[in-house]
Every structure is written in C-alpha cells, then in structure tokens.
Amino acid sequence: MCVLVLDPGNSTGWCMRDENGCLQGGTIGSNHLDVWTLLNTFNPDIVVYETFQMYPGKAQKLIWNTFYPCEVIGVIKLWCQKNNKQLVGLQPSVKKYALGDNELDLWKSVIVLNFDGQHPVATEHMRDTVRLLRYYERAIK
Secondary structure (H helix, E strand, C coil), rough: CCEEEEEECCEEEEECCCCCCCEEEECCCHHHHHHHHHHHHHHEEEEEEECCCCHHHHHHHHHCCHHHHHHHHHHHHHHHHHHCCCCECCCCCHHHHHHCHHHHCCCCCEEEECCCCCCCCCCCCHHHHHHHHHHHHHHCC
8 A cells, every 4th residue: 555645835745655665755846736746656545644724823924825835735635536545634743743762764764756856855844754654654544
C-alpha cells in the first residue's frame, strides 16, 4: 500500500512510503498543477495532508493573505475524490509526538527527488511530512 503525505505551505513538502517500504520525498513550489501531477505520478492508495486552521491570535497577521495552503488542500481533496482514494487530514500539532528518540534522523533516509526541478535538497516541509507519516503509521494505520 502506497501512502503519500503532503505538507502544504508556500511550497509543498511531500514524502511517500511505497509498497516496498522505500521512503521518497521532496518539495514542490507554489503551483497547483505540480501538486496534481505529483498525485497522478505516484497514484497513492492513501493521501495524508497537514490541515490548515485560522487561529484568532494569528488572524491579524494574515490580512491580505491569499491562503495558498488552503488552495493546495482543495487540489488534494479534489484529486482524492476524483480518484476514489482515502484521504486523512492531520493537525500540525501531531508532528511533535511523531518520532521516537531513535527516529529523529529518519528524514535522512528519504531519497530526495527534485520533482519540480527547483528543490534538489530536503526542506523543512519535507522533514515535516516524515513526521506526519510516522504519526499516521503509529496512530491511525
């Protein structure tokens, strides 16, 4: 079973554990089509994504924000509905509980793919997806 995890932001981090247990990941820029293409390319059985919520204390700072992460979540949801795939949303707060002491460097085992030709190295967004993946594997799967 293939699980793809996405962390939408101004760029979108991703990681995937394929049927063989191999971890691949990377980051794609702010392009809706790249998100759609990533989903189509890997055609995962399950898509896990980090949710987005507006907190009252941060609302003032987000005036005039376009909320690109929300748009990406819309692309993810549409793709999953269109392709009849399981979708799991996880709160950002679960990342801090995701890794055991012996897994803190798990992200270093990810094969980084430069999917969009602009992100050849691991980013914080990609590292976050590894945390979300481990939380999913432990708590939900």
